[in-house]
Amino acid sequence: xxxxRVRLTRIHVAADLADGTRVELGPRAAAHLLRxxxxxxxxxxxxxxxxGAEHAAxxxxxxxxRVEVRIGAALAATPESPLAITLAQGIxxxxxxxxxIQKATxxxxxxxxxxLCERSVVRLDADQARAKLDHWQGVAIAACEQxxxxxLPAIDAPRRLIDHLAGSAPAAGSAQLRLVLVPDASxxxxxxxxxxxAVELLIGPEGGLCEQETRLATGRGYRxxxxxxxxxxxxxxxxxxxxxxQALRGDLG
Numbered sequence: 172x173x174x175x176r177v178r179l180t181r182i183h184v185a186a187d188l189a190d191g192t193r194v195e196l197g198p199r200a201a202a203h204l205l206r207x208x209x210x211x212x213x214x215x216x217x218x219x220x221x222x223g224a225e226h227a228a229x230x231x232x233x234x235x236x237r238v239e240v241r242i243g244a245a246l247a248a249t250p251e252s253p254l255a256i257t258l259a260q261g262i263x264x265x266x267x268x269x270x271x272i273q274k275a276t277x278x279x280x281x282x283x284x285x286x287l288c289e290r291s292v293v294r295l296d297a298d299q300a301r302a303k304l305d306h307w308q309g310v311a312i313a314a315c316e317q318x319x320x321x322x323l324p325a326i327d328a329p330r331r332l333i334d335h336l337a338g339s340a341p342a343a344g345s346a347q348l349r350l351v352l353v354p355d356a357s358x359x360x361x362x363x364x365x366x367x368x369a370v371e372l373l374i375g376p377e378g379g380l381c382e383q384e385t386r387l388a389t390g391r392g393y394r395x396x397x398x399x400x401x402x403x404x405x406x407x408x409x410x411x412x413x414x415x416x417q418a419l420r421g422d423l424g
Contacts, residue, residue, distance in 0.1 A: 181219060182216055182219075184196065187220065191242065193242070194242060199309070205233055225245070228243055229243065252421040254420045255347075256282075256370050256371075256413060258271075258374070259284040259286055259374070260275075261291055262295075273311075274413070275409060276324050278410065279421065280413060282326075283324055285303070285327065285329040285330075287329060289383070290375065292376070292377060347370065348364065349373070349391075350371070350394050351394070352374050354402055356395035356397040358394060359398070363416075374408055374409050398415075
């Protein structure tokens with residue numbers, strides 16, 4: 172079919188990439204290629220390092236649980252959005268949080284800050300927090316592999332919202348705009364300053380932020396933002412707000 176392009180499989184490789192070198196993939200990627208996709212020696216794919224570099228590659232060893240690829244020529248990676256978005260997301264349960272992180276990654280968010288809030292159903296000890304962070308990083312990697320992005324978003328370790336707000340005062344001269352979703356706020360996204368290049372978006376968990384948390388946020392310089400006439404689930408609100416931000420000031424549309 173004229174003009175048709177077969178989209179190659181993309182895999183994240185946590186290693187420096189250079190033309191002509193060989194790299195062994197991690198077990199997750201190896202299992203995905205050999206078992207799920209049934210790829211074989213000689214098959215082509217693309218690999219990216221999560222920092223913006225992407226290369227063509229070829230499977231040279233593919234057997235058992237082991238895959239080794241030969242790195243080929245550097246490719247032009249998908250550029251990042253000119254709008255630097257940080258998502259400060261109240262931690263929600265299971266698939267809801269995974270969805271928020273997946274869609275934030277696909278939509279070009281630069282940094283994700285998982286927050287334990289007053290109404291968070293999830294409670295994490297130190298071991299659980301580390302396990303959750305590893306899991307969320309895996310979600311972001313898979314999202315980058317699928318959407319064509321070559322830069323992984325930074326994902327912070329979970330922290331309490333009150334601790335995040337205590338250390339959230341912007342540096343002198345900072346151009347970052349800080350927004351908190353508040354259902355009864357008077358301001359909408361269309362009122363954003365035209366010159367904004369960096370945004371932190373604060374979204375509560377299931378049930379939203381409590382009144383005290385909203386007051387603390389606005390007292391630290393966050394502007395209350397009304398997303399629309401309907402109350403959205405936490406994971407829907409994140410995706411919707413980020414998409415509108417990217418459409419207005421970023422690289423969508």
